[in-house]
Amino acid sequence: MKNWLKRCLSDRPADALEGAPVKAWSLDYPSPEREACFVAAGRVVQGWVLFDDAAFADSAERDAVLSSARVAAGWDAVYELSHPLEVARPDVIERVLQAEPSQHAQRHCGFRFSIPHRVKRFKLWLVIDDQRWPLKDIVIEEEGNTPLPSVLKVLKGRDGWLFLDNDTNGSVDQYAGRLLLTAEGVGAWQHYLQEVERQANLQQAHYAVLVAPSKESVMGPRYHPVAEGSTGPIFQLLALPEASRFVYPVPALTALGNDAFIQTDTHWAPLGALAATKELALALGISAEAIEAQFAADSYHARSVGGDLGNKLEPKQRCQVQSLRSFNYNRCRYFDNGLPNFGRLLVLVNEAALLPVTCLIFGSSSSYSTFNYLCRLFKHVVFVHSAGSLDPELISAVKPEYLVIQTNARFVVQVPKVEQSLHQLIDEKRARLSDDDIVQVNKRQVLVPEDDAVIQSLGLVAWASL
Incomplete structure (x- = not known):
């Protein structure tokens, strides 16, 4: 794959690096041509990327690039989101490549994820291994009174276990x-x-x-x-x-x-602590x-607790926790x-x-x-x-x-x-x-x-x- 990357870089002038490995790409959301799209987790970012078949030496090289490719979104210097091209877009294969999509190698050329509602300016990159190309700088214009969906910061797992969702730390x-x-x-x-x-x-x-x-x-x-x-x-x-x-x-x-x-909280239980x-x-x-001896005589008892996740639900959810009884x-x-x-x-x-x-x-x-x-x-x-x-x-x-x-x-x-x-x-x-x-x-x-x-x-x- 690295040889393919080097070819793409060497075959094109420096001012064309942005589109070097790509045949075509498009951003569906956000777009000035469409109303903003939101989910509970934030603003939807959706689009697709098609690679240029002529850039690959063989199908193995193509498949390696397809599995490695990511679309990254960044609005903070410390971290960024990185999503693979994993969304099936048969519409793109039919419309852009005019090909039968069902078995096409690039059928999963789409990306769809969300960024926090508060973010009004961010960048998109195409990332393959340690190479990246800028796709677009996005600035969200004033959207008036666009209603935002209510955000529940609780994700329900199996067997009544609750997890954090939609928090500022992703x-x-x-x-x-x-x-x-x-x-x-x-x-x-x-x-x-x-x-x-x-x-x-x-x-x-x-x-x-x-x-x-x-x-x-x-x-x-x-x-x-x-x-x-x-x-x-x-x-x-x-x-x-x-x-x-x-x-x-x-x-x-x-x-x-x-x-x-x-079970109903983000924090470790007393025995976890x-x-x-x-x-x-x-x-x-x-x-x-010495450590074991210091806590050897501790005793615990079951106690019903709500927690920072269970208390957000309606009705509130509680669970039993083994709490330290012998010391506070x-x-x-x-x-x-x-x-x-x-x-x-x-x-x-x-x-x-x-x-x-x-x-x-x-x-x-x-x-x-x-x-x-x-x-x-x-x-x-x-x-x-x-x-x-x-x-x-x-x-x-x-x-x-x-x-x-x-x-x-x-x-x-x-x-x-x-x-x-x-x-x-x-x-x-x-x-x-x-x-x-x-x-x-x-x-x-x-x-x-x-x-x-x-x-x-x-x-x-x-x-x-x-």
Whole structure:
């Protein structure tokens, strides 16, 4: 196939590269000649591409190109959608090639996918192996009051299992292997991971990056209605040399069966959080025997829960989850600014922990269920809800013996920042709080005096006083 690509490039002048391998192509949607087409997931992008038979040396070369060809759509520098030509278009074979379509080699010359409603400008490329040709730059003009379909962010799988759909991170496209990081996105992740290592080395801290697998990656093969792809952003990252400190506990979670994730929620179940914590602790250099002994006496009980997916349905859907009964990290909450999500600062203190040290975590929502276990491994757990973005000033102030980055696999299309001011996050979050939010923050927060000895010893006075 590469020889074919070289021929196409060498046989045509540079200003004709855009159409070099293509006999004809067309974009059905979006088009100024047709009304916009929408589905729940977003705006429909539909069209077809026909290759020039004269460009192929033989049928094997043609078939290799047809199986490799993708149409990519990009509107963000970090990632892009990539869809194969898999839609049958007999109408195109009849009309353009004037041939019988039923057995034609290029019968599946069509593409159809959707992009988010919010996207008003994007590019289309034809991609074959590592070569690409620009097809079209698309700008969506003002569409007036075109009604958009209602969006339900829940995908119903088999046996009552629910999965995320139509989210801003393109979870379904990631799982299907049709959303990929660009070269720029991969490079940005490399820079970020190099900075994580540098910050850890400055403090001589043990460190690891815990990536919570998407629910699809663990439960999907059994219950998801979409087939799993062989590529995706998380696999691109795992292939990087900088990912040597990644903890991606798919095997450990898969071994738990249905106890790994909550049937009606996107997050791992308590037993899944325990499995992930054990893998993280091993990666941080803690002995397996000490880890097992710390949680050996834990007891669990079945509890009915709704979840962030089940609560979106009408009627709401609930399920049974094995929940930890013998311990709750809330008894170790020493300080908590109570802010929802980004900007939350939480300090856990447990004098009976395995190690008399501090673990600093820059994490996301999947971190919370690990606190029941982490605060029994480390005397001090300092948590910042930042989805992995770093605050070097905070790291320098806390001087942790252990540094943990926690993000979710579906978030990797958003590269964390290497310099994210927690002070700024807190200020911005407080400025956006509604009256109802403030009530909830006041109920949740745990405050201490500004001269508190523990907060001072952890170097957190500047942030705890905000």
